[in-house]
Amino acid sequence: MRIGIDYTAAVRQRxxxxxxxxxxxxxxxxxxxxxxxxxxxxxxxxxxxISNLQGLQSATCDLRTVPLSDEWLxxxxxxxxxxxxxxxxxxxxxxxxxxxFILPPILPDVRTLLxxxxxxxxxxxxxFVPKLVRYLSRAVPRSIARxxxxxxxxxxxxxxxxxxxxxxxxxxxxxYSGVDPRFRPEPEPGERERLQxxxxxxxxxxxxxxxxxxxxxxxxxxxxxxxxxxxxxxxxETLVIAGGRGWLYQEIYAEAExxxxxxxxxxxxxxxxxxxxxxxxxxxxxxxxxxGFGLPVLEAMACGVPVVCSNASSLPEVAGAxxxxxxPHDEEGLTEAMERALADEGLxxxxxxxGLEQAARFTWERAARQLLATLDAVAVGGHPVSNxxxxxxxxxxx
Numbered sequence: 001m002r003i004g005i006d007y008t009a010a011v012r013q014r015x016x017x018x019x020x021x022x023x024x025x026x027x028x029x030x031x032x033x034x035x036x037x038x039x040x041x042x043x044x045x046x047x048x049x050i051s052n053l054q055g056l057q058s059a060t061c062d063l064r065t066v067p068l069s070d071e072w073l074x075x076x077x078x079x080x081x082x083x084x085x086x087x088x089x090x091x092x093x094x095x096x097x098x099x100x101f102i103l104p105p106i107l108p109d110v111r112t113l114l115x116x117x118x119x120x121x122x123x124x125x126x127x128f129v130p131k132l133v134r135y136l137s138r139a140v141p142r143s144i145a146r147x148x149x150x151x152x153x154x155x156x157x158x159x160x161x162x163x164x165x166x167x168x169x170x171x172x173x174x175x176y177s178g179v180d181p182r183f184r185p186e187p188e189p190g191e192r193e194r195l196q197x198x199x200x201x202x203x204x205x206x207x208x209x210x211x212x213x214x215x216x217x218x219x220x221x222x223x224x225x226x227x228x229x230x231x232x233x234x235x236x237e238t239l240v241i242a243g244g245r246g247w248l249y250q251e252i253y254a255e256a257e258x259x260x261x262x263x264x265x266x267x268x269x270x271x272x273x274x275x276x277x278x279x280x281x282x283x284x285x286x287x288x289x290x291x292g293f294g295l296p297v298l299e300a301m302a303c304g305v306p307v308v309c310s311n312a313s314s315l316p317e318v319a320g321a322x323x324x325x326x327x328p329h330d331e332e333g334l335t336e337a338m339e340r341a342l343a344d345e346g347l348x349x350x351x352x353x354x355g356l357e358q359a360a361r362f363t364w365e366r367a368a369r370q371l372l373a374t375l376d377a378v379a380v381g382g383h384p385v386s387n388x389x390x391x392x393x394x395x396x397x398x
Contacts, residue, residue, distance in 0.1 A: 301356060
């Protein structure tokens with residue numbers, strides 16, 4: 001079977017869905033399979049993208065690129081609605097898989113699989129720029145309507161798809177993300193010195209949070225809760241936030257500037273440095289309002305770090321009994337949870353042990369094997385998820 005896969009997110013996004021796509025598709029390509037894969041990537045404006053992707057090509061996998069950015073393709077395909085099928089780029093395929101919310105135009109006889117990571121743009125539209133909300137509110141339901149099957153990152157996202165968009169329950173499957181083996185508790189030689197040299201952290205203990213700077217991550221409340229910590233002898237001096245700039249991040253920087261000696265925003269941290277950044281932390285905190293999965297929670301656990309996280313959306317599902325859960329709107333509760341996790345050594349040891357066990361349940365190999373089975377199932381039958389998923393908005397772009 002000839003399978004096309006949209007690999008654009010892996011090329012263009014260093015974090016988030018980019019990491020998801022690299023982990024999942026990379027593991028898929030290592031599995032024995034009779035299929036031939038064609039990876040498609042929009043590489044416009046990325047000078048090194050093609051050379052970095054050449055290593056993926058093999059007897060069972062080839063790569064096709066276009067010299068356009070993903071933004072330009074979105075304008076052509078989903079705003080101007082130009083019916084240029086993906087087959088014009090990848091050649092003839094039997095099945096096409098998109099791991100990033102949106103399906104491109106595809107010939108009618110080609111079966112399709114789509115991953116929808118979350119519906120945060122519906123839950124918290126005020127956490128996005130209006131233009132992005134308008135686009136996603138139209139393009140995502142249209143793509144779901146054309147998909148033969150939909151993959152959700154969690155049971156929480158699966159429930160959202162059924163309740164918010166009326167997707168038939170039998171058409172939505174949960175596929176959990178995996179934790180890369182690089183995330184482990186054993187330190188590497190010289191990693192603390194490397195963190196000090198590159199990011200100016202590691203000499204003293206710190207509380208860590210990881211994720212793109214945007215309102216949904218709840219960083220403003222995290223900064224305020226950290227500033228309230230009352231454990232002077234035990235409390236780490238610094239809150240470290242690692243993540244590239246997303247959108248509507250100005251308030252986060254404004255709050256951080258109120259505590260110049262206690263809050264550090266590092267910006268984007270290279271993937272190679274993330275395990276060390278987790279391991280050197282005294283505590284990992286993830287107070288997000290909404291997550292489709294929340295991979296940083298498991299990565300921190302895999303590195304042997306106790307975790308405090310939100311009790312919202314998928315996070316209780318992902319963290320299990322290994323983390324302290326707190327209402328993301330409860331600033332005082334967040335402070336108290338951090339104090340408990342920092343002060344109670346017995347509790348910390350228990351959280352670390354449970355976290356290592358919880359993280360070990362999630363691997364990219366397991367996820368890839370499930371994906372391969374799903375691709376085979378979609379290839380032999382099924383119908384689009386729905387022919388009448390209503391568009392959420394009739395105005396704006398799309």
